[in-house]
Amino acid sequence: MIIDAHVHMGPGLRNHEEACLFDAYTADELITAMDAAEIDAGIVFAPLWQGGNFFDPSYEKGNEAIYQAAKKYPNRILAYVRINPNFGDEALKELKKCVYDYKFPGIMMHPEWESFAANDLKLLGPIFKIADEQHLPVTFHTGYYPTCEPLLFLALAEAFPKVPIMLKHLGYEYVRDAIVVAQLTKNVFLETAGNSSSADIHACIKEAGADKVVYGSDLPYISPEVVIQKIRLMEDFSEKARANVLGDNIARMHNLI
Amino acid sequence: MIIDSHMHFGPALQYFDDPIGPLMRINTADDLLRVMDNAGIEIAVICPPRWIGGQFFDPNYEKANQAIAAACKSNSDRLIGFGRVNPNWGSEAVEELRRCLGQYGLRGVKLDPEWDSFFATNKGLVHPLMDLAVEHKVPVMFYSGYYPAEPALLIQLALAYPSHPIIMGHMGGRLTSDAVIAARKAPNLILETSGSLYSFSEIIKGLGADRFIFGSGCPFEFPKVQLEKFRRTPHLSAAERTKILSGNAAKLFNLKVPASKP
Numbered sequence: 001m002i003i004d005a006h007v008h009m010g011p012g013l014r015n016h017e018e019a020c021l022f023d024a025y026t027a028d029e030l031i032t033a034m035d036a037a038e039i040d041a042g043i044v045f046a047p048l049w050q051g052g053n054f055f056d057p058s059y060e061k062g063n064e065a066i067y068q069a070a071k072k073y074p075n076r077i078l079a080y081v082r083i084n085p086n087f088g089d090e091a092l093k094e095l096k097k098c099v100y101d102y103k104f105p106g107i108m109m110h111p112e113w114e115s116f117a118a119n120d121l122k123l124l125g126p127i128f129k130i131a132d133e134q135h136l137p138v139t140f141h142t143g144y145y146p147t148c149e150p151l152l153f154l155a156l157a158e159a160f161p162k163v164p165i166m167l168k169h170l171g172y173e174y175v176r177d178a179i180v181v182a183q184l185t186k187n188v189f190l191e192t193a194g195n196s197s198s199a200d201i202h203a204c205i206k207e208a209g210a211d212k213v214v215y216g217s218d219l220p221y222i223s224p225e226v227v228i229q230k231i232r233l234m235e236d237f238s239e240k241a242r243a244n245v246l247g248d249n250i251a252r253m254h255n256l257i
Numbered sequence: 258m259i260i261d262s263h264m265h266f267g268p269a270l271q272y273f274d275d276p277i278g279p280l281m282r283i284n285t286a287d288d289l290l291r292v293m294d295n296a297g298i299e300i301a302v303i304c305p306p307r308w309i310g311g312q313f314f315d316p317n318y319e320k321a322n323q324a325i326a327a328a329c330k331s332n333s334d335r336l337i338g339f340g341r342v343n344p345n346w347g348s349e350a351v352e353e354l355r356r357c358l359g360q361y362g363l364r365g366v367k368l369d370p371e372w373d374s375f376f377a378t379n380k381g382l383v384h385p386l387m388d389l390a391v392e393h394k395v396p397v398m399f400y401s402g403y404y405p406a407e408p409a410l411l412i413q414l415a416l417a418y419p420s421h422p423i424i425m426g427h428m429g430g431r432l433t434s435d436a437v438i439a440a441r442k443a444p445n446l447i448l449e450t451s452g453s454l455y456s457f458s459e460i461i462k463g464l465g466a467d468r469f470i471f472g473s474g475c476p477f478e479f480p481k482v483q484l485e486k487f488r489r490t491p492h493l494s495a496a497e498r499t500k501i502l503s504g505n506a507a508k509l510f511n512l513k514v515p516a517s518k519p
Contacts, residue, residue: 050375051345051382057316086310112404113374116310122274123310144404146277 001257003078003247004034004224005139006168006193006216007042010065013220015052024220027069031076037224040247041256043139043216044069045080045108058087060094067102078254080106080139084114085123092126099134105254107131110141111148118142118152121159128160137164137253139191143172150178157185164253166214169194170204182208189249193218198230205234210241214249260506261298261480263398263426263449263472264289265306266328267321270476272313273306279476286328290335296480300503300512302472303328304339304367304398317346319353326361337510339365339398343373344382351385358393364510366390367426369400370410377410380417387418396422396509402430402452408439415443422509427452427474433460440464447509450501451483458492466497470506 009030013020023029034042046062056062059082070079081098083091098104107127111118118124118140131138142148150171157165166189171178175196182188182204190204193216204213215231217224231245251257266289270279283289293301305321315321318341329338340357342350357363366386370377377383377399390397401408408429415423428448429436437460440446448464449472450457461469471487473480487501506512 048374049345050379051347051350055347057345084310086308086316088310088314091310115307115372115374117275120275146403 001041001243001247001251002037002039002215002228003250004037004039004042004217004219005166005191005214005250007034007044007219008047008221009044009069010046010062011054012047012049012056012059012062014054015050016047020220021223022220027072027077030069031073033219033224034076037217037219037228039224041076041078042219043078043080043106043108043250045139046082048110048113058084058090058094063094063098063102063104067098067104070104078106078250079104080108082108082110083127085109085116085120085127086114095127095130099130099136104136106136107138108140109138111152112141112144116147118148119155121155124156125159128156128163131163132160135162137166139166140168142167142178143169143174149174150181153188154181154184157181157188161185161187163187164189166191166216168216170196170200175200175203179204179207182212188212189214191216192227192231192245194222196227198233201230202234205237205241205245210237210244211249213245215246258503259296259298259300259484260471260503260512261293261296261301261473261475262424262470262506262509263451264301264303264475264480265477266303267305267324269306269308269313269315269321272309272311274309274311277477279306280479281476283476286332286336289328290332292475292480293335296473296484298480300335300337300506302337302339302365302398302506302510304365305341306477307369307372317343317349317353322353322357322361322363326357326363329363337365338363339367341367341369342386344368344375344379344386345373347382350382351389354386354389358389358395363395365395366397367400368397369406371400371403371406374405376405377414383414384417387414387421391418391421396424396447398424398426398449400427401425401436402427402432408432408435411446412439412442415439415446419443419445421445422447424449424470426472428469433457437464440468447505450487451478456490458490461490461493461497461501466493466500467505469501470509471502
């Protein structure tokens with residue numbers, strides 16, 4: 001089973017069309033792309049909002065599009081709600097709507113783009129309380145100083161030890177820091193999206209363990225086949241280890257297996 | 258005569274909820290003037306600090322700009338106000354900037370690609386704001402440093418507006434070498450000195466003193482420290498020091514100031 005832990009979909013992509021490899025505006029387009037890469041399911045969330053024809057700073061429209069898509073393809077789409085924590089009560093309201101009414105099974109945040117520090121527990125505490133109560137994993141963009149280098153996530157991971165936290169992009173150039181954070185905690189997972197090199201992915205699986213690394217692509221900015229191939233080719237890891245990375249870890253996180 | 262071309266002022270400072278926060282309390286215009294007097298700064302450019310979530314809500318900087326306008330109105334001989342908007346807000350950002358430069362009479366624009374999350378290379382978002390600045394003949398300052406506010410991303414923008422002054426706030430932060438490369442490519446880029454951690458006399462000699470304006474980044478840096486750093490920068494002539502501390506900024510803001518010793 002292949003589950004892609006990092007998939008974007010929805011109208012927000014309209015404002016950065018030139019960056020996309022293929023269309024993923026609608027659920028049907030997304031499923032076509034997932035089928036082509038033989039992806040069984042994806043963790044899907046809104047792409048970063050930047051100004052343009054489409055206005056959605058607090059991601060309400062982005063979340064709505066993913067809700068509709070998940071309704072249409074319930075077995076293929078794990079909808080994660082994206083919020084901007086700086087919006088305070090408004091963000092909590094959107095979070096609660098998506099979690100309690102729409103039954104989204106996870107949360108996504110981007111400290112660099114949305115401009116908050118990953119160790120700002122005052123801002124993130126109320127969000128994580130809901131994640132804790134509802135058993136929702138939280139996935140974060142990581143890799144930029146000074147908002148989201150991997151070490152900043154340690155405080156959150158320790159304050160909420162039961163909430164699975166995924167660090168996207170393996171912490172980019174701070175990949176070694178990301179490995180340390182994954183080793184120090186039980187609930188931090190490293191996610192491979194973006195331009196992670198094979199060597200970086202290999203190091204993470206080797207050092208942090210195959211049960212702490214999850215495959216993600218960053219579709220449609222990245223070709224998922226390429227990332228899947230990287231992991232499949234790592235034949236020094238067991239079949240089971242690679243299966244864990246490619247989907248089983250996420251499946252367990254969401255009680256799918 | 259000292260002009261500090263990069264200070265922050267506004268209500269957001271009171272709500273700053275970040276350990277990397279203001280180093281001194283600046284709640285009122287009087288607080289600001291006291292800090293300036295204390296450091297020997299006669300005139301200061303003030304712009305809104307970044308907005309962080311919490312009790313105070315101001316994502317497109319409307320409240321911040323009002324505070325800047327009010328402070329400048331009652332201290333027009335000491336303060337030069339810059340308006341700040343979030344370009345992602347599109348037409349709302351354009352409207353607010355029009356208000357800043359028209360109704361409020363502010364004399365510059367501050368944009369921050371890092372905190373407000375946009376790329377300076379995004380023409381659709383940035384050019385309408387640049388066009389307003391051109392129309393009102395006021396300089397535009399970009400925060401520079403952290404991704405996505407690297408100096409490299411200002412080159413094409415500066416080349417697209419070749420006769421308009423664009424200030425690189427903090428001169429690239431840690432990316433000083435990139436700031437110099439960008440400044441060589443685009444002659445209308447002006448470097449504001451607060452970001453440099455190391456001695457930069459070599460850079461000033463290389464690019465020419467005309468390309469630099471003194472700024473502190475106060476209250477996230479001590480103006481006195483920034484002044485001391487500048488004073489200790491070796492190999493500069495008195496004329497070069499005067500240009501950077503006041504002459505270049507005076508030209509930029511059409512100030513009539515007597516030339517005096519720094």
